[in-house]
Amino acid sequence: MTDTDLALPLPAMPFIKVEPNGVARLEFQKCTACSAFSLETNRIACGKCGARGSFVAHQPETTTGTLHSYSIVHRSFPGVAVPFVSAIVDMDNGPSLKGNLRGIAQDPESISLGMAVNVVLDDALNRKDDQGNSYVSHFFEPVAAK
Amino acid sequence: MSDVYIAGIDMIKFGRYPDKTPALLGAEAVLGALDDAGLTIKDVQTVYSGCVFNSMNGQKILQQVGAFGIPVTNLSNACATGATAVRDAWMAIRTGDYDVVLAVGVEQMTGMGMLGGPRASAIPTEGLMGSASMPATFAEAGMEYAAKYGATFENFASVAVKNHHHSTFNPKAMLQKETPLEMVMGAEMIAYPNTKFMCSINVDGAAAAILVSERKAKELGLGRAVRIRASALASDPWQERNPQMPDINSATRLSAQQAYEMSGIDPSDLDLVELHDCFATAELLHYENLQLCGEGEAVRLLEDGETTIGGRIPVNLSGGLLSKGHPIAATGIANLYEVCTHLRGEAGQRQQPSAKIGLAHVVGLGTCSAVHILEKA
Numbered sequence: 001m002t003d004t005d006l007a008l009p010l011p012a013m014p015f016i017k018v019e020p021n022g023v024a025r026l027e028f029q030k031c032t033a034c035s036a037f038s039l040e041t042n043r044i045a046c047g048k049c050g051a052r053g054s055f056v057a058h059q060p061e062t063t064t065g066t067l068h069s070y071s072i073v074h075r076s077f078p079g080v081a082v083p084f085v086s087a088i089v090d091m092d093n094g095p096s097l098k099g100n101l102r103g104i105a106q107d108p109e110s111i112s113l114g115m116a117v118n119v120v121l122d123d124a125l126n127r128k129d130d131q132g133n134s135y136v137s138h139f140f141e142p143v144a145a146k
Numbered sequence: 147m148s149d150v151y152i153a154g155i156d157m158i159k160f161g162r163y164p165d166k167t168p169a170l171l172g173a174e175a176v177l178g179a180l181d182d183a184g185l186t187i188k189d190v191q192t193v194y195s196g197c198v199f200n201s202m203n204g205q206k207i208l209q210q211v212g213a214f215g216i217p218v219t220n221l222s223n224a225c226a227t228g229a230t231a232v233r234d235a236w237m238a239i240r241t242g243d244y245d246v247v248l249a250v251g252v253e254q255m256t257g258m259g260m261l262g263g264p265r266a267s268a269i270p271t272e273g274l275m276g277s278a279s280m281p282a283t284f285a286e287a288g289m290e291y292a293a294k295y296g297a298t299f300e301n302f303a304s305v306a307v308k309n310h311h312h313s314t315f316n317p318k319a320m321l322q323k324e325t326p327l328e329m330v331m332g333a334e335m336i337a338y339p340n341t342k343f344m345c346s347i348n349v350d351g352a353a354a355a356i357l358v359s360e361r362k363a364k365e366l367g368l369g370r371a372v373r374i375r376a377s378a379l380a381s382d383p384w385q386e387r388n389p390q391m392p393d394i395n396s397a398t399r400l401s402a403q404q405a406y407e408m409s410g411i412d413p414s415d416l417d418l419v420e421l422h423d424c425f426a427t428a429e430l431l432h433y434e435n436l437q438l439c440g441e442g443e444a445v446r447l448l449e450d451g452e453t454t455i456g457g458r459i460p461v462n463l464s465g466g467l468l469s470k471g472h473p474i475a476a477t478g479i480a481n482l483y484e485v486c487t488h489l490r491g492e493a494g495q496r497q498q499p500s501a502k503i504g505l506a507h508v509v510g511l512g513t514c515s516a517v518h519i520l521e522k523a
Contacts, residue, residue, distance in 0.1 A: 010268065012267050012268070012269060012271070012274070012275075013265075013267065013275070036384070036386070037386070039390070047384050048384040068290065068293070068387065068391070069286040069287070069289040069290040069293065069391065070286065070289055071277065071281075071282040071285035071286050071289060071337045071338055071339075071340075072335075072337070072338035073273070073276075073277045073279070073281075073282050073337045073338075074334070074335045074336060074337065074338070075260070075279075075281070075334070075335075075336045075337070076260070076272055076273055076277055076279055076282075077259065077260060077262075077272050077279065078259065080270075080272045080273040081273055082273070084273050084276075084277075086276030086277040086282050086286065086337070087276060088276075088286060088290075088387060088390060088391045090386075090387070095386065096386055096387040096390055096391065097390060098275055098276045098390040098391060099274075099275045099276050100273070100274065100275065100276055108299070108338060108339075113289065113292070113293035114293060124269060124274055125273075125274050127269040127270060127274060128269065129268045129269055133268075135267075135268065135269050137274055137275060138275070
């Protein structure tokens with residue numbers, strides 16, 4: 001059966017790759033001169049060291065990271081469901097990402113800065129583009145809640 | 147190179163002006179600054195005009211007050227737009243090409259919602275990949291600081307209590323209202339830990355400054371002139387989390403350091419500071435970024451009352467962006483207006499006694515920071 005290809009979700013960010021078998025993974029760009037990570041695929045030079053065109057694909061060996069900062073968002077732009085936890089995570093073997101922290105109570109007592117989290121890839125909250133395509137996005141989950 | 151002086155400066159009362167155009171708001175500030183300097187629009191040789199949400203506003207202002215074909219540069223630099231206009235005016239005089247330069251900033255923001263640019267994607271990303279709203283962005287900056295030094299929700303809320311208290315002495319502030327700690331902490335939570343009273347207000351506003359060369363300043367008389375001891379602008383250097391998490395600290399640290407070096411003034415010499423409290427969570431960070439205290443000492447500085455009116459180094463005596471309002475391109479010049487008003491001894495009830503040196507700071511997300519150090523001439 002190959003018609004399942006039609007149902008493959010699209011990546012919501014350039015650093016997400018969806019394999020033909022439907023499995024999504026993270027892939028970043030890494031500067032060969034200074035090892036700085038980039039979340040963009042179309043880069044012509046490195047923002048950290050200025051080296052030109054010297055990027056290689058970097059697939060992190062682990063999806064773990066630590067919670068660097070967050071905010072519990074109670075009022076957002078019109079039409080956006082609240083509350084949600086907006087978080088910054090430093091990956092152990094990759095760059096820093098911004099995303100939703102889920103699987104945790106949305107109150108400051110439950111969220112510890114520096115806590116271990118996993119970066120997971122999942123359906124993008126059922127958000128679709130004009131053509132009805134589904135998307136896969138990244139989320140953070142506490143390691144303990146796994 | 148010529149020293150540069152502020153000969154005249156003014157801001158309109160920030161508020162709601164639905165029946166006026168941005169050009170008219172700007173014109174009022176420009177005429178106020180010209181009157182303050184004892185000059186007319188015919189004396190102005192070039193204009194730097196800041197506005198983020200309207201284009202070619204400099205010409206539109208001149209069309210209101212007198213247009214004679216002089217060079218006009220329109221510029222946009224996020225929340226540092228007004229300060230950037232002043233810096234460009236300062237540079238224009240330093241080249242020796244001009245003696246009288248107008249810097250003006252205007253924004254009409256009534257009715258605008260929360261600001262912030264979502265990330266590029268085929269689907270909406272807000273609430274999917276965290277939040278790009280300004281309240282959340284600055285909340286995250288504050289929580290980063292909290293993780294490092296243990297600042298609490300209450301500490302951040304105390305910033306808003308202080309600045310709203312200061313605003314009760316400033317007739318040009320949009321909001322002039324005491325907000326006790328319980329009121330601030332109990333207000334609608336926008337993005338933890340920023341409640342409604344910890345977010346700056348979208349308002350209409352304009353501010354303008356007339357910068358002059360030393361020669362011109364002496365010709366006009368130095369009585370109320372204010373000398374620009376330093377004008378510094380910096381952008382955010384590469385940082386691993388930026389721009390997923392905008393770095394609001396590095397550019398401020400760089401511009402502050404430049405300003406102190408340029409002026410030879412030490413942070414301990416400052417009599418007052420107007421800094422970019424776009425959200426209450428930002429103010430504590432900038433105490434350290436501007437070297438008003440050591441690393442990790444911002445909460446102590448605030449809690450000891452040193453940055454409150456009557457304290458050693460009062461911060462945001464105007465009420466800050468939190469209560470004065472934050473009309474983006476006008477803010478940088480309005481901060482300079484507040485500092486000048488104290489240096490001239492004209493700040494009334496909120497006057498910092500015998501103020502001689504003051505610092506004005508802004509941050510434009512994206513990111514840039516401008517720092518000016520002013521001294522009574």
